[in-house]
Amino acid sequence: MSKTNESTRITETKKFKNGWGYWWRTGRVELPDYIVERDIRRHYTRLRKSGNVLGLVGLRRTGKTTFLKLTLKRLDDLERACYFSFDLEGVSIRQLVEVFCERVLGEPISELEGEVHFLLDEVHNLENWSRHVKHFHDHYDNIQFTVTGSSTANILKGAGESLAGRFSTMRLRPFSFREYLRYHDIEPAETSLDSNEVPRNARKLRVKFDGYLKDGGMPELYRMENRRERLEEVIDLVFFRDVVELFDVGRSEILSGIFRILAQNTGQRVNFANICDSLNSDFRTVTTYVNYLEDSFLLSRSMPYRKSEMSRRRKNPKIYVADHSYADLYGAEKGLIAETVAFNHLSRIEKPQYMRDPEIDIVLPEKELMFEVKHTSEIKENTISRVAEKAKDERFKPFLVTEDVLDTREVSDAEVHLIPLWFLCLASS
Template sequence: MHLEDYNPHWRKGYFYGHEKKREIYGELWKSAEKRRITVITGTRRVGKTTIMKQIINDLIKNEVARYNILYFSFDESQPSIRDVIKEYEEKLGKDVSLSGEKYYVFFDEVQKLDNWHEQIKYFYDFYENIKFFVSGSASLFIKKGVRESLAGRVKEFYMGGLSFREYLIFTDKEYMLEKPEMFEDTLKSEFSRYLKRQYIEIVSEDEEEIRDYVRSIVEKVIYIDIPYIFSVKNPHLLMKIAGIVASSPGMLVDYTSISRAIGGGESISRVRVSNYIHYLEEAYLLKLGYNYSRSEMVSERKLKKAYLSNP
């Protein structure tokens, strides 16, 4: 398992990089002293891992012992939570639950772990001196676990793409917000750039690099993440749906029309199309816009508009 590889902050003087923080950071930091499990959701590359490591930095700066902070990612391997905690205790040379000390445990990409919610529930209930942070890239998978086993035990935070204010901060142009009337034309130009640069890693990249970057994220979510969680046998159909929405943002979601468009002669049921769109929405790739109505039932019956969540 090599826990030391995941925890370079155990070394004296070590701090993670990434000094600039997202707007959500303040609320996440406040949650560090709350008993409930802090759950961070959002798509790939949105900054969940970075923000966890920023919290680790600040815990150390606030005199939490380095060895009392554990980070582990389930992205590449999926040992049980019990095995991770057991190895951690072996390295510490003590039983965490009996130590009388406070510990902070960060589990990244927890949706990759089967029955993560059942596993973490045991440690939440019996290791009261551990504060858990977990991250995940699939809303439904996280919500299902919360409903089934962790009701009342979690506080969920969603991380989306950068806001325009955050974009200006990460491009060192936040000074424009102090006197926006002085930079009206420049802000308009920056906003046009921002619309295609809502991930931290591409705020300064050119159009070709942006296309490659976003395509790689979409492909990993569609061909790896969604099939793993929802047992989708034909992920290429998910890609076709995403492509249709990308070419017609704001399109009305007509399941019959979409079924014909992606079928290529194959009969694709409306229910299947509906499920696939739901999976894309839960994976934060699509957003559905609902027509306003005083009646929720009427609003649900009307055709919805579909957009990509990030350009």
Template sequence: METLFEIYTNRLARVDTRFVRYLHDKIKWNSRLIVVTGARGVGKTTMLLQHIKLTESESDSLYLSADSIYFADNTLYEVASKFHKLNGKYLYIDEVHKYKNWSTEVKMMYDNLPDLHIVVTGSSVLDITKGTEADLSRRALIYNLEGMSFREYLNFTLGTDLKPVPLSNIISNSYVLPASIPHPIPLWMDYLKMGYYPFFREDDFYMRLDNVVNQTLEVDIPTYANMNVATSLKLKRLLFIIARSVPFKPNFSEIGRAIDVDRGTVADYFVYMEKAGLISRLRHANDKMVLLEKVDKVYLSNPTLCFAQSGEKPDVGNLRETAFYSLMRVNNKVASSPVSDFLIEGMTFEVGGKNKKHKQIESVENGYVVKDDIESGFLNTIPLWAFGLNY
């Protein structure tokens, strides 16, 4: 236990609390069991340590990583029980998906240590969700952390204190940037290239991001789906195909022939990659905006991945649509529009450059043109960067 406390206090001392992710204030931290999921690299570990440093007594809490060598000879439940006997109140378990049978032991903690508050996270959305559905669905509050928005990027890099802007204010052009940001477009372009991931300031960013993608394809998905090494190579080939084709309507038979698997397996691969935060699938919706299973288009999950996976400058049209979808799906139900690009709660959005015309939405009620490369909007024309203020 002394070793775990030493590691915990050392990590806590190095945590910077000047910038905190959007999800922090949405979590009901007083709940007895909380699960935080999210793709690799989006900042789950930092958020946990920040919460401890900002709100709790260091002696009442313990942060540990489930992939520590300590757990070669000890169990999570043993540690939780010892911590509980020392009057510990808050236990934070990071990378919990790397610990075999984690959900069973977390359930034991919840049932047998009623005074202990437990927060678990995992870089793989896959295993942690699987475990939660199996054993903890009635006990846990489950949250998902997305990558950074443009608003968060501005706060992080410039030290501003911009608050989230509701979609209703964005479409009415009712938002104001501080005087310190007279020209948002250069900052927006920087955000698209690197700003989705909080570690963008570290050296060799794209190399680090490539490692994140490889770990997801080589470890997370194969472990979750009981795949072998050869399968991870097919996943890489599939991501290569997607990155150079997006946005596209998936043809499972054609893709299956390209990577030498049947169409049913291709469909499974798409599900795994979406859950792992590598791709996003745009679905059709019914009249009540209930998303249907039928997929219209496939995108990479965020604009930064577009730069990382394209091998060159990404297609500008794809980049714009990917950015819009990535930013809007966090707080809104986004579906494919039958006449344009996107549909959100009865509102139609056509995404394009500064010369984009209104022709496609002329006959549509509540239609909006979203233009890249413009600093401000007017009437139903809205700058693309403004949607980055939504969360």
């Protein structure tokens, strides 16, 4: 790295050195041993080749900052990459780009000798950040940006106004079960929904899955004491910094009440009228606040499977919390927590829906797969028959998600695949 005395003087001023962090002082990326690669790594690499500005969005405590530092560590030319955190005021994007290119690399911005990567953390703290990113993106082909922010809705909103057609988003979700295993130094073999082969270390995986159900998918909380209290603190931060401020919520107590009710009833069809009565609020406020929570990635909506789009919109959705730790925190039933785990896992494959009359919990229409979640080892024959009949009617491949049973049952010329929840959460497709 080209470091002149002048560049050192400028970048070691107070406003820059806090943002550069350890990378500037040591020239290398240092991360704790327990940090793991995320499953979206290949997706990130593919999007980066598109040349668009990339926005990494997701809930607090899902590891966005860590992902940026892992990205920095994996770059072929570390010396031409700049990680900077904007959690402190005083530095603009223009200042950062000019100082790094001209004073650190020693190259005029208009004559860069190769690609330069800027990984900008907490960029939502800057007003009009997207306008400045757009300027460099449009005028300098060798400059690439990846941005993150805790206020994810603000990231999307700001990018939509200035970076239309130039911005690609990638969502970082809470840990999957596979990532949880990797955190505990276990790398399970690749598997799919078509596989009936039990892994050799199935007992160990089953025990770890019990830990996953208890710990949830927020990796930054795993090593903290009093995790339930810290999880409550995270929720408060999301409410009051990422939702209330951004959307100008007038009644924060209604917002938190809605989330509590939906977390307790995760995976259930929503009756908005009942929520209005419970919180002494009006229908418009409740539905608007639910949209805010969804836009902030605290909730996900599942609509009924119908061939007609208008028909789907007229029906009440099922709503799931983004991580099963929220459901556990608010005392949801174990069966609903299990369904939430299944839903959030399958959301990584395709946007799920659900079926009615009779109800099937989760369906993936594009892949023509359906899943009924019964997290128990005592599976009733009438449940298997109901799933089989529905699968024949809809011509979907049926799965019955159990606690420990892995089997295939043939009913009325239809095969129903019984699959443990922990096994489902290892399947990539």
